[in-house]
Amino acid sequence: GGPENFIQICVHNFLSYVTNIPFLQNVFSNHQFLYSTVDTQFIDENPDLFNLKPTQNRAQKLLHYLGHVMVNGPTTPIPVKAKPSSIDPVIPPVTMGDPPVGFRDVLLRDGPEGFAKAVRNHQGLLLMDTTFRDAHQSLLATRVRTHDLKKISPFVSHNFSNLYSLENWGGATFDVAMRFLSECPWKRLQELRALIPNVPFQMLLRGANAVGYTNYPDNAVFKFCEVAKENGMDIFRVFDSLNYVPNMLLGMEAAGSAGGVVEAAISYTGDVSDPMRQKYSLDYYLQLADELVKAGTHILCIKDMAGLLKPEASKLLVGALRDRFPDVPIHVHTHDTAGAGVAAMLACAEAGADVVDVAVDSMAGMTSQPSMGAIVACAKGTKLDTGIALEKVFDYSEYWEVARGLYAPFDCTATMKSGNADVYENEIPGGQYTNLHFQAHSMGLGNKFKEVKKAYAEANKLLGDLIKVTPSSKIVGDLAQFMVQNDLSRAEVEERADELSFPLSVVEFLQGYIGIPHGGFPEPLRSKVLKSLPRIEGRPGASLPPMDFKALEDGLRATHGDEITPEDVMSAAMYPKVFQEFKEFTANFGPVDCLSTRLFLDGPKIAEEFEVELERGKILHIKALALGDLNKAGQREVFFELNGQLRSVLVKDTVAMKEMKFHPKAQKSIKGQVGAPMPGKVLEVKVEVGSKVEKGQPLCVLSAMKMETVVNSPMAGTVKAVYVTADASLEGDDLILEIEE
Incomplete structure (x- = not known):
């Protein structure tokens, strides 16, 4: 019946299936179909037409991303x-x-x-x-x-x-x-x-x-x-x-x-x-x-x-x-x-x-x-x-x-207004300076960056006066922030090194x-x-x-x-x-x-119209229409117009859903309470209730802005209680676990 009838048959037989588009893409890229005559045996002779690549669905995914940014930042x-x-x-x-x-x-x-x-x-x-x-x-x-x-x-x-x-x-x-x-x-x-x-x-x-x-x-x-x-x-x-x-x-x-x-x-x-x-x-x-x-x-x-x-x-x-x-x-x-x-x-x-x-x-x-x-x-x-x-x-x-x-949002001029000759003293690499500043902010030390810079020079001396460039500069920076976070001088670090x-x-x-x-x-x-x-x-x-x-x-x-x-x-x-x-x-x-x-x-503003070029010749025309109310599942529906068609995505509102959780703080006066030495995310908990631990044994691993810290046991004993799990976000001094002698 020729290519025209063949296409009609394909459309009729496959329209109700989600696979019809990948199937037709395979048909339209088939050399025999494009350059010679085909008949009803074409499908039987070309089983590879059913090697269907899943649709990328890029447009819907991008709408989901834009909606996520509109709702959650x-x-x-x-x-x-x-x-x-x-x-x-x-x-x-x-x-x-x-x-x-x-x-x-x-x-x-x-x-x-x-x-x-x-x-x-x-x-x-x-x-x-x-x-x-x-x-x-x-x-x-x-x-x-x-x-x-x-x-x-x-x-x-x-x-x-x-x-x-x-x-x-x-x-x-x-x-x-x-x-x-x-x-x-x-x-x-x-x-x-x-x-x-x-x-x-x-x-x-x-x-x-x-x-x-x-x-x-x-x-x-x-x-x-x-x-x-x-x-x-x-x-x-x-x-x-x-x-x-x-x-x-x-x-x-x-x-x-x-x-x-x-x-x-x-x-x-x-x-x-x-x-x-x-x-x-x-x-x-x-x-x-x-x-x-x-x-x-x-x-x-x-x-x-x-x-x-x-x-x-x-x-x-x-x-x-x-x-x-x-x-x-x-x-x-x-x-x-x-x-x-x-x-x-x-x-x-x-x-x-x-x-x-x-x-x-x-x-x-x-x-x-x-x-x-x-x-x-x-x-x-x-x-x-x-x-x-x-x-x-x-x-x-x-x-x-x-x-x-x-x-x-990332420009160093937000906090740094000029060059600074104190680099001749602290020797912080230029490529690290901005990141160190932002890292300090994320760890709650933004108002102490002057102290971090001084501690950087002290940390460098502690480590023997190093060449400082990635990754050695990161090591010095990590130690400097650790010193400021825990209010430690160079002399105190040297003195207490076996227990920190x-x-x-x-x-x-x-x-x-x-x-x-x-x-x-x-x-x-x-x-x-x-x-x-x-x-x-x-x-x-x-x-x-x-x-x-x-x-x-x-x-x-x-x-x-x-x-x-x-x-x-x-x-x-x-x-x-x-x-x-x-x-x-x-x-x-x-x-x-x-x-x-x-x-x-x-993300886009409401009523903003814009284009997104997925690849050469494939352009999406998008308009952000509206942001829905919070539903019982903690989601908002975000409405768009995509190439003239109404589309919507459901986005979880992470801010609205965030429950207030008050985490207990470690009391330094109570022997055996181990607190977080810095704000961060728990990567791994290495012990459980009942575990026997030695002094200096690793208890858990925290991470913040590429900086990982192993929290070691301050004493020998038995783990009495564990207050954190993997992926938990902690502030400084949040109670991690308790150990009893």
């Missing part, structure tokens, strides 16, 4: 009470045609060695733009979404083709994308690569920690770099939080074997120009550089993660490195926390640095990088001329100035889980804290068995279906729990990365 934790700006950024015009040739074309043509040679031979100062990663990590708690990065990407590609690189991935962006933005970090990389083909992409790789906070099996680090390179990454800045060379060499080898440009980074702390600060002396850095150059790094980086490089130290350090390694390109990274960043980077360039890090003006300064516009202007007409057009920097900056307003319930990160550091610090571990603190806990000798990852990626993939497919990609497998390898929660979120709420940032954070 943002799904991502909001540190301060501020609303996203109502003004959308204007995208500056982009010339038609392909973007100009850039340094990535050199890399693709000549490989990493040829690229490094071209960088070293380049006349003038080269810039790396951090606006797409470190700038927003430092100023906006890493919360900038791919949605806003994509909009400005074509402009960057056409007008900043002479950048050394664009830093847009790795570091904290990897887990934050899944954890707080509910989007896939790999999709970000893929979409930006398609929009910016000519500028090298750069990522931050934490050596043997990859993009996590712990060590991984060696094969996991190698596989991660391989998949990152396949997805468009070019330059791997490899560092270790303790400058522990074995960890760095592992990361360098992984990046190099994947075909990437290896940029080994010396993490900088202290002050090489100060004769009173000589734990990290000029000789220390030169010896470290010797090892990294000998290991074959293509680029040598100085990673000044707290912005401690002063102009005099810059000249001394870069000058010495340039003299020793005349053919190796030198790249300098800093933060502008104290306000001296532009001066320091110009001093580095004068001393022989080839590349310095900048952020576009409206995303620069304070804990971010120095201003792109300032350095472009200062270098113009000199031997350091960047070749970047200042008027294009202004256009770029204007976009980000307005876009930044969309992230007002330290954050888990501190305990694991002292065990050796992230490597060996320069100068060794602090004693007697280490022995007091660890007691009989095991210690790791040498490189932590060396003792880990290889990761079984086949088993991991099979498990993910069993849980989430067959749409699992190699990139998903790597996300689960790096962050198993975060990836699981991300998949559960998207299964419930759909592709929220398609929403504008204002809708994602704040």
Whole structure:
């Protein structure tokens, strides 16, 4: 009867079944049906037509998400009470045609060695733009979404083709994308690569920690770099939080074997120009550089993660490195926390640095990088001329100035009004500063941030004066907040170390889980804290068995279906729990990365009409109509118009349903009552009523804003009562359990 009759039969027979749409999609994609004659035997001859993929139902899921935000507020934790700006950024015009040739074309043509040679031979100062990663990590708690990065990407590609690189991935962006933005970090990389083909992409790789906070099996680090390179990454800045060379060499080898440009980074702390600060002396850095150059790094980086490089130290350090390694390109990274960043980077360039890090003006300064516009202007007409057009920097900056307003709830300026030279004392990394502030707020220490900063310096001394960058900086920060939360001085921590319930990160550091610090571990603190806990000798990852990626993939497919990609497998390898929660979120709420940032954070206003582009050619027209009253089940019905059709979703009102629960407080005067050392969520209760416990034995594990704390028993005895369960939310000093002798 021909295709027309066949379609009528299909519609008649399948209209009453929920499977009719997937079935018809299979029919319409069948080559025989599209390009030749079919008859009534077509279905029998093509049983694969019934391999039905479930409908994604993305529109209904997004309505459920929007309704949830309208009823309960943002799904991502909001540190301060501020609303996203109502003004959308204007995208500056982009010339038609392909973007100009850039340094990535050199890399693709000549490989990493040829690229490094071209960088070293380049006349003038080269810039790396951090606006797409470190700038927003430092100023906006890493919360900038791919949605806003994509909009400005074509402009960057056409007008900043002479950048050394664009830093847009790795570091904290990897887990934050899944954890707080509910989007896939790999999709970000893929979409930006398609929009910016000519500028090298750069990522931050934490050596043997990859993009996590712990060590991984060696094969996991190698596989991660391989998949990152396949997805468009070019330059791997490899560092270790303790400058522990074995960890760095592992990361360098992984990046190099994947075909990437290896940029080994010396993490900088202290002050090489100060004769009173000589734990990290000029000789220390030169010896470290010797090892990294000998290991074959293509680029040598100085990673000044707290912005401690002063102009005099810059000249001394870069000058010495340039003299020793005349053919190796030198790249300098800093933060502008104290306000001296532009001066320091110009001093580095004068001393022989080839590349310095900048952020576009409206995303620069304070804990971010120095201003792109300032350095472009200062270098113009000199031997350091960047070749970047200042008027294009202004256009770029204007976009980000307005876009930044969309992230007002995360902006550090809500609490931080200027740069601060006290960074020379506390040495808090720029990328940590904002997060530490928000973390302090979440733990009820917002009004004590000055004390937290002072405690950070004391915690650093307690731990032996560390190189401080993720994850070692997190360890120092966790200890600092623990000290303020429990009103402990440095002397009291040292004295009572054998009885305190330290954050888990501190305990694991002292065990050796992230490597060996320069100068060794602090004693007697280490022995007091660890007691009989095991210690790791040498490189932590060396003792880990290889990761079984086949088993991991099979498990993910069993849980989430067959749409699992190699990139998903790597996300689960790096962050198993975060990836699981991300998949559960998207299964419930759909592709929220398609929403504008204002809708994602704040939801629509009643009567607001808007469009959501699910994919090219698939656009939803939505109007928020009304919010219903609370029903007996604690739900509200939220009404929408979707493509002209009335739709509604039922949303549980979590605020209205929240019962007032008064949790008893631990009384310090009553021996055996164990209280929560900080506000947080109970991850695990390790004992039950009747359990015999020893002094120092773990009782339960609490978590707050990535910080885990093991609560240990203050005495030997028997558990008399347990007052908490897993997932319970506690305030500081809430009673956890009672022990009797």
